[in-house]
Amino acid sequence: MLDSNSVKTEKIYYADAYAVHFTANVISAGDNDLVLDRTAFFPEEGGQSPDKGVIAGIPVVDVQIRDGYIHHILDVPEGEKMPAEGDCVSGSIDWAHRFSNMQQHSGEHIFSGLVHSEFGFDNVGFHLSDREVTMDFNGVFPEGGLSMIERKANEAIWSNVETQISFLEGREAREAVYRSKLELTGAVRVVTIPGIDACACCAPHVRRTGEIGCLVVVGAINYKGGTRVNILCGRRAMELFAREHMLLTRTANFLTTSVDNVPESTMRLKNENTSLAAALKNASIAVMEMKAAALPAGEYDACLFEKNELTGKVMQETVNRMTEKISGYCGLFCGNDEDGYRFVVGSRAKNAQEMAKKLKEEFGARGGGRPEMVQGSVHAAERRIRELFD
Ligand SMILES: [Zn+2]
The missing domain is CATH 3.30.980.10 (Threonyl-trna Synthetase; Chain A, domain 2)
Structure with a gap:
């Protein structure tokens, strides 16, 4: 690592950390790399990011110590010329950033x-x-x-x-x-x-x-x-x-409370949400049990469609309830035609993986599982899905 003490460029910020504007002579100039005899720009050093600013009206985007000199990397706009060796240029650091x-x-x-x-x-x-x-x-x-x-x-x-x-x-x-x-x-x-x-x-x-x-x-x-x-x-x-x-x-405004009460109000809301979610889950289990109970027992394929959001667990339990009395495929599809459906299909007598395969072939459904039960998602119209269960 180059010792900063051996840098040949005069560091104006050593003598005056408050120097914003300065003039200097160009020692060398590359396509976008400018070396001056003195500079107010602090280079990236000692863990600190470099100064920003302009030299000769051109934005300085990086400042690095290399080969014993401080190099200014400029973002030269199209049509603009880099200063040449021997030129006297003026520069300014971005004071808000530096300070x-x-x-x-x-x-x-x-x-x-x-x-x-x-x-x-x-x-x-x-x-x-x-x-x-x-x-x-x-x-x-x-x-x-x-x-x-x-x-x-x-x-x-x-x-x-x-x-x-x-x-x-x-x-x-x-x-x-x-x-x-x-x-x-x-x-x-x-x-x-x-x-x-x-x-x-x-x-x-x-x-x-x-x-x-x-x-x-x-x-x-x-x-x-x-x-x-x-x-x-x-x-x-x-x-x-x-x-x-x-x-x-x-x-605090959302919660219609004071800033001081935000933690307690948020905690209360979170607890309410947890108990509402539990109540909603119980209610949806009850509704799905009723829907499954309303289906006649027998040897046929059955499917239910549900617009309300159901958890995976509730869907599986409902399908289990259906397979207890219906021996064909028992499918439950949760969602709508526009956004698509999550599904669970089960069967005691048939291979549910066959139904997953059909859904994949017909509608590009994703998912899989065991012969007794498969789950996944599908984007297709309810009417078309029902045709597979007839
Ligand atoms: Zn320090």
Whole structure:
């Protein structure tokens, strides 16, 4: 892996994380790949997704470190020309996107620093995409541990302390205490949040912690013997709150209750649904028993059609009832001509698989089973199906 310290492109975001517009000279230009002598674009590095924006009016869709330089991948519109080597170009990063990443990343440092000082766990994996912020810690949190860290992280955010960036070299770097995932060579860039954390890091950070706004833990699972934690900060936390609040309010409105009562109302609805389903099942068993009882006993093929939804179990029980007194094929078809039918066919004297075969040959039915009983689905008119049972 290329050490970010050895990159030859001047990183404007190192000196000024708030630089949005900049000018630079083109060092090399491919079909869609542009290398500049300096850039404000943060490349994909250290688990963080790259900046977006424009250079010379052309959208930048990816930024990568390759061969010791930062490469900007451009989405060149048809008819538009790429800048040429030696040109002076101006560029701008997408500030809303960048600032959101700064909020997430600075929030992550506070969170990981607190986890380290409170529980001694290391952050062994960090991922900051445009959708989520994931941290892997090499330890399992005790009950209430994560909410305690969340509360302390927000207190650190609201204390609004100034973040400090320093470059340490040689003995100074060896003796300083900071968190780091890699063995670093050359000057080490250390991001310090006084009283909370010091961590080797290549990314842009907010000037003061207050700019992070807030931090929420949105998920935690056991992962590889440790814990994978998802957080959201600032704008993303606000967007999550707005979306979830809207969904909850809509749900409360459906249920004609208050937001606070949504869990109880939903549980009540679920219980009612369970008992209604049981009552409906009993009612449909009773109806089907009556229909089966109304058929005369004898040696003939019989079939019943039912428009109401029946469970597979009720269908099988009804067909069993029919085969007790009718010796031919006993079929039950549930559904309608338009949407098709689910069927169960049984017989004590005949082979029900033969009927399944006929239904397949005539109407392309699906399904199968044993000689005593088959089940499946078929798309055909009731009138045509009845012909097979005559
Ligand atoms: Zn970092």
